[in-house]
Amino acid sequence: MKMVKVGIVGLGRLGRQHAENLAFRIPNCELSAVCSVIPEEVEQAQKEWGIKYAYTSYDEMLNNKELDAIFIASPSGFHCEQIEKALNAGFHVFSEKPLGLYMEEALRVQEVVNKHKDQVFMLGFMRRYDKSYAYAKKKIEEGKIGEPYLIRCYGLDPAKAINGFMQFAKNNYSGGLFLDMAIHDLDLARWFLNVEAKQVWAIGGAYGYPEIAELNDAETGTALVKFEQNKMGVFVAGRNCAHGYHIETEIIGTKGTLRVGTIPEKNMVTVFDESGAVKECSDGFLERFEQAYLSEVEEFISCVREKRQPNVTVEDGVLSTALGYACKESFETGELITVQSPYKVPSSN
Template sequence: MKKINVGIVGLGRMGLTHAENIVERIPEAVLVAVCSFVDEELQMAKTKLGVEKAYTSFENMLLDAEIDAVVIASPSGLHGEHIRLAMKKGLHVFCEKPIGVEVEDIERTIEVVEGYPKQIFHLGFMRRYDKSYQYAKQKVDNGEIGDLTLIRCYGIDPASELGNFVQFATNSKSGGLFADMAIHDIDLVRWFSGKEVKRVWAIGKNTAYPELDDLGDLETGASMMQLEDNTMALLVAGRNATHGYHVETELIGTKGMLRIAQEPEKNHVSIFNNQGVVRPTSQHFSERFKEAFFREMKEFILCIQDGKQPGVTVYDGLESTVIANACQESVDTGKMVEISK
């Protein structure tokens, strides 16, 4: 079968993970081109990853490089424009979350994606590709915990990453805590329940990092949601987990409960020392979801080869941003926000 030639835009924290996976672990694809504003990243892609073509302009990469597909790992505010340009060029597109930060922009993107049904579009909600989440989803779908009553999610970045985040959010629009972080949990709530959110109430506080006030962002936010069938969801998103990268999900059903990653364990090792019994924790998204990032990219490439669309769609992108923006509106206004259909 023909190998898929890929170009990637964005070689930062996320783009590098995708680039390495394509080069090192996906023999069905070849990373032929990269695009970034940062010279050192482009040099590194040439010397360490063996990529032949490097660009500082996305449009030039699309015009010049002979690629079948693009991976978009540029800042969130650029995703819509990059998806639309690539689709119109006849390319398959994998885009990191969120699909966009503004609803009108996403609607324009959907119109374009719908115009090219033979091209693959895949959105990077990688938790759906994590084996533990897939195991839990199967149990929920089999009815093993009965009807869902409540979903509780924690998604808290390590405090050690705050410097990187401040840089990221200063350089370009992140969409705020809910669109940037809680969006993974919003997607999980929709995925596990198969239902849409009808209203949200959200609050937030900047205690450990008041400097986030200047960025108009939150250090920690919490959101309470009601789904269309009255299932409840409680989300905590934050940027100040001093112990590492804390992603935990709980599903409460009428016949039982499921917890995924109750502790963000790094491995199976326990250290017995003068601190007591210490369980090391995973420190970064690229560590905790290493396999999920690989599996979603492999799925993208195989979908191109097989000519079938993946499970995570533009519509999942739109809904998750609508809900995230409703959470932000609720924080800003202090009111519960109804999500109109």
């Protein structure tokens, strides 16, 4: 296969970035179709980028047999159904995280993926493709910090993005703080520690924006996770970070510590003015992980062309969803949740 022809569904903030990458920055790839339920988004993308096909119906796009792959960047609640339909229609599939908002649907998707072994399926855990996180993983595998036993993660969205989030959440697209935001950190914890979660206790609240509590969600939340082999995880996620987008990870081992993003710098520039010496922060996830979003899609296209499966699997999606769902349940009930099995819905302890 010389050129992989892709159709993308979802042209919101992240979807549009993915679409631009597919159209202009990915070797051996052609963005042949765009799809959105918002006609203006479809018209704009087709006109600006010269896309051959444009749809407001996902099912109609799946009837286009010129396409080789479907890229899913729609809101989280649509992922499972769209993954199933695309695989059953014979396409290779890339889906943004999370795999699903509920364990039952995540497990159903896993069954469908496993029935289509000849088709590539990849989930968008892009931090694994960030150069700094990949380097940290390499150091762990080399034994640089001994045996890792604790991971601490901060995932904080900038306060200026709160209005956009509120619109997203009111449409029931979010899935809650832990499944929407912390899912990346939960996946990294499994990746770095190389174990699965056993118990979860999560707390949080709506401190600067009480209206978030009306959505049965937290503005800022914290989860304490006990993993296999008595390893530990501390996860802080929030939507009201005054200084910008702050993503920080610390992995502590028996012989040392690794830290990624301790100071969330925009770049290497220091601004000296009446405010003093200022290191600006990233504006958001699209800026901070620009390279990672590009690298993960390059890997997907390479997998399709080389007829191989990526390292990020549907099982990673199921296991991370199980942990995220357990965090959500603990926050909502105030109880300690035992993750009894990767393939069973967590229950109260």
